[in-house]
Amino acid sequence: MTGATPRQAEIAMRSFDRSLPMALLRAREATMALFRPMLAAHNLTEQQWRVLRALAAADTALDVGQIAAQTFLLGPSLSRILNNLERRALVHRATAPEDARRAQLSLTEAGLSLVGGIAPTSEATYAQIENRFGSERLDGLLKLLDDLVLAGSDSE
Amino acid sequence: MTGATPRQAEIAMRSFDRSLPMALLRAREATMALFRPMLAAHNLTEQQWRVLRALAAADTALDVGQIAAQTFLLGPSLSRILNNLERRALVHRATAPEDARRAQLSLTEAGLSLVGGIAPTSEATYAQIENRFGSERLDGLLKLLDDLVLAGSDSE
DNA sequence: TATTGTTATACTCTATAACTATA
DNA sequence: TATAGTTATAGAGTATAACAATA
Numbered sequence: 001m002t003g004a005t006p007r008q009a010e011i012a013m014r015s016f017d018r019s020l021p022m023a024l025l026r027a028r029e030a031t032m033a034l035f036r037p038m039l040a041a042h043n044l045t046e047q048q049w050r051v052l053r054a055l056a057a058a059d060t061a062l063d064v065g066q067i068a069a070q071t072f073l074l075g076p077s078l079s080r081i082l083n084n085l086e087r088r089a090l091v092h093r094a095t096a097p098e099d100a101r102r103a104q105l106s107l108t109e110a111g112l113s114l115v116g117g118i119a120p121t122s123e124a125t126y127a128q129i130e131n132r133f134g135s136e137r138l139d140g141l142l143k144l145l146d147d148l149v150l151a152g153s154d155s156e
Numbered sequence: 157m158t159g160a161t162p163r164q165a166e167i168a169m170r171s172f173d174r175s176l177p178m179a180l181l182r183a184r185e186a187t188m189a190l191f192r193p194m195l196a197a198h199n200l201t202e203q204q205w206r207v208l209r210a211l212a213a214a215d216t217a218l219d220v221g222q223i224a225a226q227t228f229l230l231g232p233s234l235s236r237i238l239n240n241l242e243r244r245a246l247v248h249r250a251t252a253p254e255d256a257r258r259a260q261l262s263l264t265e266a267g268l269s270l271v272g273g274i275a276p277t278s279e280a281t282y283a284q285i286e287n288r289f290g291s292e293r294l295d296g297l298l299k300l301l302d303d304l305v306l307a308g309s310d311s312e
Numbered sequence: 313t314a315t316t317g318t319t320a321t322a323c324t325c326t327a328t329a330a331c332t333a334t335a
Numbered sequence: 336t337a338t339a340g341t342t343a344t345a346g347a348g349t350a351t352a353a354c355a356a357t358a
Contacts, residue, residue: 010268013275014282016213016226018298021187022206027301028180029228030308035177045326045347050178057172064317070172072185077348079318101316101357112166119169126170132307141300142174144293145183151288152186201324201349220340233325235341257334257339319354324347331342 034129038121042114047073048081052090052107056115061104063096090114190285194277198270203229204237208246208263212271217260219252246270 016022032046039049050071055062062070068078082105085091090111096102107115130138172178188202195205206227211218218226224234238261241247246267252258263271286294 011212011272011275013212013271013278016209019209020282020285020294020298021184021191022209023298023301024180024184024187025228027304028177028184030305031177031180034308047348053172053175053178056167056169065315072181074349074351075317076319076350080347099316099358103317115169116167119167122169126176129176129304129307133304137300137303138176141297141304142176142179144297144300145179147293148183148285148289148297149186151285152190203325221338230326230328231340232327232342236324239341255335255339259340313358315358316356317354318356320352322350324349326347327345329343332340333338334340335336335338 031129034125035122038118038125042118047071047077048085051078051081051085052111052115055091055105055107056112058106061094061106063102063104067105085111187285190281191278194274194281198274203227203233204241207234207237207241208267208271211247211261211263212268214262217250217262219258219260223261241267 036046039046044052050073051067054067054070064075064078064082067073067082068075071078073081082091082093086093088110089108092106092108092111094104094106096104192202195202200208206229207223210223210226220231220234220238223229223238224231227234229237238247238249242249244266245264248262248264248267250260250262252260
């Protein structure tokens with residue numbers, strides 16, 4: 001035969017539906033769909049928002065490596081994102097006094113104000129999710145997701 | 157003040173740690189880290205693999221719109237990915253007889269063979285996850301993720 | 313020499329709009 | 336006119352290597 005007919009039965013692999021990476025992607029897409037309009041309204045990409053969020057959550061200034069680890073961004077991507085956020089005066093960059101190689105990043109007043117302004121909308125969306133999904137189930141889900149990460153990072 | 161000191165306490169928003177989109181991203185990254193070497197060994201991007209996986213799982217040929225919906229890829233991205241996979245002779249493209257606008261995509265013998273060859277490695281990785289995480293908990297997680305998608309897609 | 317971070321480069325994906333072909 | 340899909344275009348992220356500055 002020339003063309004090709006799909007024959008799932010011939011492949012010993014779980015169904016697309018039960019694929020864990022796909023299930024995580026679907027869930028993330030469904031969730032982000034609720035938050036995306038909020039970010040678009042402020043001209044923020046998801047990645048930029050992750051950086052701002054990490055800085056807002058930190059009790060202290062963060063260096064580039066710490067932000068990269070928390071946001072799952074690679075150095076080169078993060079470098080450009082930080083340039084962008086600095087140009088928009090949302091982020092402040094200083095050199096660590098004890099190690100001139102290391103940068104210290106923090107939110108500016110404007111950055112803090114932006115995150116603080118978005119927070120109510122974000123929390124309203126969360127309330128909507130908790131309302132529909134149940135807050136106990138949401139807690140359970142977060143716990144399972146944390147445990148999955150631990151299971152993945154265990155020694156081989 | 158000039159610089160900026162982060163003050164999480166001033167922002168009424170849940171911690172970065174308890175952010176659902178971040179938890180889903182972390183879990184997905186941790187999971188994909190286990191599968192990525194397998195894809196890299198076959199020169200497949202995650203998106204290309206999602207397309208092959210969708211075609212392998214289908215009982216019949218799929219059109220571009222169906223693949224886009226299942227893989228969360230946009231038309232233009234998918235168009236290029238399909239060109240790439242067609243060039244590599246992994247995917248076969250035909251025109252639907254009843255509607256010449258519609259394409260019918262399926263795996264070629266080589267595509268089927270590729271997916272079939274990767275399947276054992278994929279299943280071994282799954283077995284590892286189930287072993288560490290527990291298969292009942294994995295089932296529970298998949299169920300919660302499905303329900304979350306339903307909760308997100310409900311009428312506003 | 314090792315580390316922190318940026319720059320260089322090539323590729324891929326995202327996103328929106330415009331377009332072609334078909335219905 | 337509406338729909339399926341591709342092409343155009345601009346922007347942003349991914350990934351690896353090379354590099355500069357500092358330790």
